[in-house]
Amino acid sequence: MMRAxxxxxxxxxxxxxxxxxIRTLPFPDLVKTSEVIVIATVATQEVQPGEKVAxxxxxxxxxxxxxxxxxxxxxxxxxxxxxxxxxxLDRPVFPAKGxxxxxxxxxxxxxxxxxxxxxxxxxxxESGTDKTLGMGFNYSIDKIEEELAKK
Amino acid sequence: MKxxxxxxVIMLLVCSVFMTGCDASQIIxxxxxxxxxxxxxxxxxxxxxxxxxxxxxxxxxxxxxxAAVDNTNTNTNTNTxxxxxxxxxxxxxxxxxxxxTGTGGQSTNVAGQSATGVEExxxxxxxxxxxxxxxxxxxxxxxxxxxxxxxxxILDGKxxxxxxNSATAEKWSAQQLAEFTAIMEKLPTGFRNCTKGFxxxxxxxxxxxxxxxxxxxxxxxxxxxxxxxxxWISMANLVVHEMTxxxxxxxxxxxxxxxxxxxxxxxxxxASISDYGNTDAGEDMAECVAExxxxxxxxxxxxxxxxxxxxxxxxx
Numbered sequence: 001m002m003r004a005x006x007x008x009x010x011x012x013x014x015x016x017x018x019x020x021x022i023r024t025l026p027f028p029d030l031v032k033t034s035e036v037i038v039i040a041t042v043a044t045q046e047v048q049p050g051e052k053v054a055x056x057x058x059x060x061x062x063x064x065x066x067x068x069x070x071x072x073x074x075x076x077x078x079x080x081x082x083x084x085x086x087x088x089l090d091r092p093v094f095p096a097k098g099x100x101x102x103x104x105x106x107x108x109x110x111x112x113x114x115x116x117x118x119x120x121x122x123x124x125x126e127s128g129t130d131k132t133l134g135m136g137f138n139y140s141i142d143k144i145e146e147e148l149a150k151k
Numbered sequence: 152m153k154x155x156x157x158x159x160v161i162m163l164l165v166c167s168v169f170m171t172g173c174d175a176s177q178i179i180x181x182x183x184x185x186x187x188x189x190x191x192x193x194x195x196x197x198x199x200x201x202x203x204x205x206x207x208x209x210x211x212x213x214x215x216x217x218a219a220v221d222n223t224n225t226n227t228n229t230n231t232x233x234x235x236x237x238x239x240x241x242x243x244x245x246x247x248x249x250x251x252t253g254t255g256g257q258s259t260n261v262a263g264q265s266a267t268g269v270e271e272x273x274x275x276x277x278x279x280x281x282x283x284x285x286x287x288x289x290x291x292x293x294x295x296x297x298x299x300x301x302x303x304x305i306l307d308g309k310x311x312x313x314x315x316n317s318a319t320a321e322k323w324s325a326q327q328l329a330e331f332t333a334i335m336e337k338l339p340t341g342f343r344n345c346t347k348g349f350x351x352x353x354x355x356x357x358x359x360x361x362x363x364x365x366x367x368x369x370x371x372x373x374x375x376x377x378x379x380x381x382x383w384i385s386m387a388n389l390v391v392h393e394m395t396x397x398x399x400x401x402x403x404x405x406x407x408x409x410x411x412x413x414x415x416x417x418x419x420x421x422a423s424i425s426d427y428g429n430t431d432a433g434e435d436m437a438e439c440v441a442e443x444x445x446x447x448x449x450x451x452x453x454x455x456x457x458x459x460x461x462x463x464x465x466x467x
Contacts, residue, residue, distance in 0.1 A: 021364045021393065021434075022361055022363055022364070023361070023364055023383050023384075024426055024427045053314070081315065090363075091315075114359065115359075117361055118357065118359050118361045119430060133419070134430055135427065135429055135430055136429075137419060137426070137429035138422050138426060
């Protein structure tokens with residue numbers, strides 16, 4: 001009986017493997033399909049306890065718009081699973097307050113912005129420089145501008 | 152602890168006397184049944200005790216059951232939380248626990264460094280789910296042969312959903328099994344032996360609407376949509392990529408060496424073979440090993456050091 005109860009509890013808590021391999025968009029497609037591309041700075045970051053995993057809400061201020069239109073007063077806010085200390089693998093993790101990122105954004109059905117292709121849509125910028133990191137390691141802001149100029 | 156044990160035995164005897172009316176044979180029978188029940192429940196009790204111990208910050212150095220714990224002090228990344236290693240136990244002792252966050256890791260808070268640490272990758276790859284909950288064993292002769300020859304269970308995936316991902320059901324086709332067998336033939340035994348199960352799913356989604364090609368862990372899950380004609384990845388690349396995560400799980404020291412060499416202090420020293428490989432050390436290694444399998448010359452030209460590392464440490 002006890003074993004059966006424990007098994008039921010474990011089954012309810014079941015989670016699947018977390019090392020997902022995402023479908024990578026080619027760089028030109030990433031630039032083309034993103035409605036907005038911006039350079040932004042992390043303004044605030046708040047961690048909320050979640051059911052199983054904590055969530056982090058990050059607000060950003062837009063520094064420069066490379067593509068599309070975004071209102072200056074429009075709040076740019078994302079809630080992502082996990083925290084910087086305990087990230088959920090393969091999910092976007094925003095750097096700390098004051099750090100800069102390059103964001104590829106699309107509007108979701110609710111009219112709010114979401115990262116294009118998850119982790120691929122968030123390129124951290126090296127502290128103190130404009131060097132793009134993460135899936136943007138082989139690219140640069142200049143390359144994005146070149147790609148945009150092709151249109 | 153001894154006093155508690157002594158008290159438990161006395162309580163057990165007293166209860167037995169009351170329950171059986173002092174009949175000696177019944178007393179022994181009741182004690183036997185209780186002892187059997189306790190014995191059966193012991194692993195579950197141990198997990199619960201371990202979990203609580205970890206939550207309250209106990210030192211893990213006494214736990215020898217957990218490979219992820221063994222070498223936790225070898226990491227050199229910055230900003231490591233003091234208690235994260237203890238939490239890693241929760242996942243690996245009980246692979247069904249809710250923690251998918253890759254705890255126990257070496258996350259860094261510095262922009263420009265990998266957000267996902269070495270220990271998180273290892274812990275993530277060690278997550279396992281009971282096969283019966285995600286699939287049904289394929290009963291074809293080809294699947295039986297794969298199991299006999301390579302020790303890998305082939306599962307037709309069931310539909311499932313958790314907090315972060317979902318998948319629809321799918322069955323292996325004869326062609327996919329033949330392709331899979333051909334891939335296994337070319338893999339070195341040590342590499343291949345790290346993987347125990349593969350489930351085929353039709354469509355895998357995360358809750359942001361993105362489409363993962365596969366999910367690492369045990370069993371490995373692959374998307375038939377991703378590897379189909381017109382899909383976006385070859386079965387060989389996907390299979391070898393995901394199997395590399397199992398190598399990381401089973402040989403954490405090899406992976407730690409990789410990370411120390413190519414991602415010193417969590418910071419990427421040189422570009423990986425693909426954009427996806429630039430996300431963290433784990434994906435870097437998985438992408439490079441997949442390339443080593445499908446196009447070794449390309450990897451050698453791109454980065455001779457990564458090529459040599461795989462040749463000497465992974466591909467055996």
